[in-house]
Amino acid sequence: MKLISGTAMRQVDKTAIEEMGIPEAVLVENAGRAVARAADHMLGGQGRITVLTGKGNNGADGLAAARFLVKKGYKVTLVLAEPEASFGPGAALELRICKQFPMEILHYPAEKDQVREAVKTSSLLLDSLLGTRFHGVIREPMHTLVKECGDSGIPVLAVDIPSGIEADTGRRELSLKAAATVTMIAPKPGLYLYPGAAYTGKIILADLNTPPCLVAEAPGKEYRLDPAMIRDWLPVRPKNSHKGMNGKIGVVAGSLGYAGAAEMCSKAVVRSGGGLVSLYTRKEVLEPLIIKSTEVMVRPLDLADPDQVLAALREYDVLAVGPGMGKSPEVGECLARVLPRFDGPIVLDADGLNLLAGRDDVLSSLKQKIFTPHPGEMARLLGCPVREVLQQPLEKALEGAARWQAVVVLKCAPTVIALPDGTLYMNSTGNEGMATGGSGDVLTGTIAGFLGQKLSLQEAACCGVYIHGLAGDLAAANGKIGMQAGDLLYRLPQAIDKAKKYVPVLGASEFA
Numbered sequence: 001m002k003l004i005s006g007t008a009m010r011q012v013d014k015t016a017i018e019e020m021g022i023p024e025a026v027l028v029e030n031a032g033r034a035v036a037r038a039a040d041h042m043l044g045g046q047g048r049i050t051v052l053t054g055k056g057n058n059g060a061d062g063l064a065a066a067r068f069l070v071k072k073g074y075k076v077t078l079v080l081a082e083p084e085a086s087f088g089p090g091a092a093l094e095l096r097i098c099k100q101f102p103m104e105i106l107h108y109p110a111e112k113d114q115v116r117e118a119v120k121t122s123s124l125l126l127d128s129l130l131g132t133r134f135h136g137v138i139r140e141p142m143h144t145l146v147k148e149c150g151d152s153g154i155p156v157l158a159v160d161i162p163s164g165i166e167a168d169t170g171r172r173e174l175s176l177k178a179a180a181t182v183t184m185i186a187p188k189p190g191l192y193l194y195p196g197a198a199y200t201g202k203i204i205l206a207d208l209n210t211p212p213c214l215v216a217e218a219p220g221k222e223y224r225l226d227p228a229m230i231r232d233w234l235p236v237r238p239k240n241s242h243k244g245m246n247g248k249i250g251v252v253a254g255s256l257g258y259a260g261a262a263e264m265c266s267k268a269v270v271r272s273g274g275g276l277v278s279l280y281t282r283k284e285v286l287e288p289l290i291i292k293s294t295e296v297m298v299r300p301l302d303l304a305d306p307d308q309v310l311a312a313l314r315e316y317d318v319l320a321v322g323p324g325m326g327k328s329p330e331v332g333e334c335l336a337r338v339l340p341r342f343d344g345p346i347v348l349d350a351d352g353l354n355l356l357a358g359r360d361d362v363l364s365s366l367k368q369k370i371f372t373p374h375p376g377e378m379a380r381l382l383g384c385p386v387r388e389v390l391q392q393p394l395e396k397a398l399e400g401a402a403r404w405q406a407v408v409v410l411k412c413a414p415t416v417i418a419l420p421d422g423t424l425y426m427n428s429t430g431n432e433g434m435a436t437g438g439s440g441d442v443l444t445g446t447i448a449g450f451l452g453q454k455l456s457l458q459e460a461a462c463c464g465v466y467i468h469g470l471a472g473d474l475a476a477a478n479g480k481i482g483m484q485a486g487d488l489l490y491r492l493p494q495a496i497d498k499a500k501k502y503v504p505v506l507g508a509s510e511f512a
Contacts, residue, residue: 001229002215003222003426004186006132006167012185012218013057016210027208028057028090031159032064034206035182039065039124039157040072042180047123048075052149054129054142054163055082055091061159061184062128063094067101076103077118081129081142083107109141119152127176128159132167132188138174146174155179161188162199169392170196182206186215189222189394192414192426221423222394227502230466234500235273235453246275247452250316251323251445252301252309252352254281258324259289261350264438264485265323266296268445271492272467274452280312282326304330306337313338318345320448322352323441331355340365345451345460349444353377363404370451370461371400372409372444394424407457409447409465411440417461425462429469431476438485443468446492470495 004012016022039049051066053059059082066076078098084107087095099105108115119125127149129142138146146163149156156178161167164175170193180202183191190196191203223229237246249269254262259281266279280301281289290298302308303325313319319342325331332355339346345368348356353373356362357380363371371381378396379386382403389396390412397410397418410416413432417425447464455463474494475487 001224001226002186002218003189003192003220003224004215004218005189005220005222008219009132009167009185009188012214015218016214020211020214022210024090025093027210028060028064028094030208031061031182031184031206032066032068032094034184034204034208035061035065035126035157035159036068036072038180038182038204039069039074039126042155042157043074043123045073048077048121049124049126050077050079050118050122050154051126052079052081052129052145052163053091054131055087056131056133057088057090058128058131058159059087060090060094062126063091063098065126065128065159066098066103067094070101070103077122078103078105079108079115079118079145080105081108081145108145115145116148119149119154122154125149125152125154125156125176126159127156127163127178130163131160134164135166138164143174146176150174150176156201157182158200160184161191162196165196165199166190170194171391172196172199175199177201180204184208185210186218187224189426192224192428193393194413197414221421223423223425225425225428225462225466227499228504230463230499231502233455233459233463234496235450235455237273237453243275246273247317247449247454248276248315249274249278249318249320249448249452250313251277251279251296251448252281252303252313252319252321253279253323253325253441254285254289255324255326256282256284258326259285260438261324261441262289263292264441264489265320265349265445265448266293267489268442268492269320269449269452270295271489272446272449272464273496274449278316303328303334306334309334310338310341313342316344318347318448318451320347320349320444322349323444325351325355327351327354336362340367343367345370345457347372347444347448347451349373349440350377353381357381358383360404363406366406368457369404370407370409370447370457371404372411372440372447373400374411374440378410394418398422398424407461409443409461411443415465415469417458417465419458423458427465427469429466430472431469431480433476433480433483434469434472434488436483436485439472439488442485442488442492467492467495467499470499474498
């Protein structure tokens with residue numbers, strides 16, 4: 001599903017109105033109808049609704065919704081948070097029509113006490129104060145209004161995006177916390193990026209009955225992974241399939257104290273459908289891994305001898321390198337000499353990335369590569385503070401993808417997949433229970449398993465991330481707290497099967 005930034009959304013509106021000939025009033029009416037439908041669904045046909053209204057297009061949508069709600073029998077109060085004289089053309093027109101309907105109209109802050117009373121007695125607050133053009137900090141007197149409404153405990157339905165959240169980044173200083181958000185035409189990235197994502201509630205997509213090409217041709221290359229996309233990318237295994245058809249995958253992982261990372265990664269390759277899987281590891285952890293890894297061939301490898309390593313790894317279609325390898329400088333030098341000479345796809349993770357941090361020449365020279373850093377590893381690779389990665393995950397993932405000409409899987413919330421051409425995907429599966437040791441090792445193996453089944457770098461990264469998160473969601477049925485990485489392993493086949501069987505619900509208008 002395509003995401004559209006606030007800046008691009010302005011171009012979309014302009015295209016719809018000026019080039020396609022869709023009157024702005026029609027778009028506003030359709031938006032208002034969608035918001036009113038959502039409010040009615042939340043309240044079940046009765047209650048009092050206070051509509052918090054700004055001066056722009058967001059306010060116009062809220063005013064249109066107010067009329068539909070009055071027609072449905074709700075008692076509606078309008079709160080105008082800005083002077084009527086400042087209203088844009090769309091909002092001014094809608095307000096003029098609203099004045100012909102039986103609803104209370106209050107001005108803030110002039111009628112502050114009446115507004116407080118209206119909020120206190122409401123069943124629902126409809127937030128149409130600020131839209132996708134908002135950036136920075138909410139100014140007074142609206143700041144006080146938002147804070148007081150937020151403290152009221154009354155449920156909130158947001159129009160397009162909760163007021164105070166930046167549409168492109170998800171940043172916020174103050175905002176209302178919505179139980180649901182009705183977003184227009186296409187979702188915005190800030191709805192899914194933290195901290196804003198914690199304030200959006202259920203996301204409902206209202207396409208406003210616009211042509212699909214309006215979104216398809218909109219500027220931008222940002223997408224949210226959806227079930228149909230993953231279903232169509234997942235490998236199809238023929239009835240006469242044999243193990244040789246599903247990839248020969250080599251895993252280079254593990255060291256003293258970190259044998260579990262090697263186990264999790266190599267078993268995930270098997271669980272995601274890899275055909276023949278070999279784990280190369282240090283001699284000191286060889287015996288326990290042989291005992292625990294019955295479906296994987298476990299072999300010793302001297303990572304201080306580049307020629308031996310290259311000779312051993314050349315026979316594989318795909319490599320997964322890094323989990324639990326340790327941080328020995330001689331191992332890093334071995335990787336720097338061997339990996340650029342491997343022709344197949346490489347998934348590089350954890351210590352594999354740490355050992356090559358600052359070696360952009362090596363990272364760029366790898367022929368086919370997927371890097372899977374967490375924010376700390378990404379910060380080391382880019383030479384920037386971790387807080388910058390956390391505050392700008394999309395920008396930093398794209399920076400790394402362009403810098404190393406790699407597919408970058410940045411393991412934040414949500415996980416972001418960036419391609420060298422500027423295309424970016426945000427994941428839509430997974431949960432907080434997956435924040436546990438070994439989860440990233442399972443992801444590395446899952447991606448490698450898909451690469452072994454001949455998916456492209458892009459497809460393998462996206463399918464791996466989505467299926468890994470879906471396995472976590474399935475595991476969460478038994479509780480999120482205390483989830484183990486092994487729980488993900490055992491649910492990978494179920495997650496793949498579920499994704500392959502996805503069938504869209506006819507008439508459904510949302511994908512959260």
